[in-house]
Amino acid sequence: MSVAPTSAKPRRSQEERRREMRARLAAATLESLGESGYHGASLSDILGRAGVSRGAWAHHFSSKLDLVALAAEEMLRESTEVALNLVPADLPDGDRLAALLEATWTRFYQGPRREVLFEVALACRTDAELRARLAPVFAGFIAAVGQAGGRVLRLKPGAVAAVADLLTLTIYMLRGMALQEVTTGPDGRNAALRALWARLLGEWVEVG
Amino acid sequence: MSVAPTSAKPRRSQEERRREMRARLAAATLESLGESGYHGASLSDILGRAGVSRGAWAHHFSSKLDLVALAAEEMLRESTEVALNLVPADLPDGDRLAALLEATWTRFYQGPRREVLFEVALACRTDAELRARLAPVFAGFIAAVGQAGGRVLRLKPGAVAAVADLLTLTIYMLRGMALQEVTTGPDGRNAALRALWARLLGEWVEVG
DNA sequence: AGATACAAACCAATCGGTCGGTTTTTGCAA
């Protein structure tokens, strides 16, 4: 009787294996990066989380940096995707500008991704090789945010500033706020500050 | 003939020795942190820069964290001092708000201190002991900036926001801008953005 | 004399990375 594999015989294809292994390692890397920081995310720690042997890792990656870079690239590319697919129609009526700001905040500057983002960005400063690999992806993300913002926002008549500039200021502001929360923990007053910023911003632009 | 010490006999007092040694180590620590990041600032690297033996270090500090914390504390306290002594009279006439913003930028978010500040702040996230030691000093710095700002800025009639909130938004903005430059290098366009922000801010507050 | 400041050899633990060997999948020839 040629039965189907009973239990321990998944018979996965090599490509399937490869993809799953790399994904598992990348996920564990992000987890370790977020939990222990770039400084504490040792290879042993990552491999332990992923339940992957050293040999397997070596088979798929040429160095630790190679793994970290891939994980960061994947995360950034996903964020870029999200930014590009931002559609104003999804926003509720009423104060749409505030809603947009809030959406941007929760999407990009909250949750475990935020910690990883800061860790990796800062690590790029002192690691030329990592910077070389991630710079284009970072740039792509920034460009996507700018593109989405320019598509969604419209300058009010009489405004004295360009949409792109106001957008950059907004991103800087959110980023500084996020860094604050990374260091000191979440702070409820920041939500009020975002609302305030939306109100100020509303003097110059509107969601269209 | 009891001559004065000819050359290799400085005869420094113990307190003098102690202070100089600790200062030298702290300076080397900041240098290493700025150049190599928290991740790369090893004890060997620091001691090498300072030209200090391992034994001497151990005599003055109980651990690496002890040294790093002291160095960061000193730097933050100095910044706090600077913030507290901020006097609007020093500002030139003309666009005083823009001048104030620019002064804040160059004082706190430019130069080697900035890098160290980010490295240490981020390290605090994943190192509870470091965070415990530096949290009060960080808080003191923030409070000093707020106090100085509140003393220098005056709300214009009809403004809809509190000075403190606008101040916090400004700090967040500068911080996000600084983080950008940390990762991607200095960018001339940011100066124009600061000028723009000063103009927008001028709608609500004035330097008094 | 006694304490403090400093130096250098030394230590276990951990780091990223390598290496020989085993298991699983695959492509091709019989």
Add this chain to the structure above:
DNA sequence: TTGCAAAAACCGACCGATTGGTTTGTATCT
């Protein structure tokens, strides 16, 4: 379809280098 060798996936022991930290001994100051 089956047999089988090459290729790819995977494992864990092992490696030299480096980490933060200790220890033992000497010089300098009080």
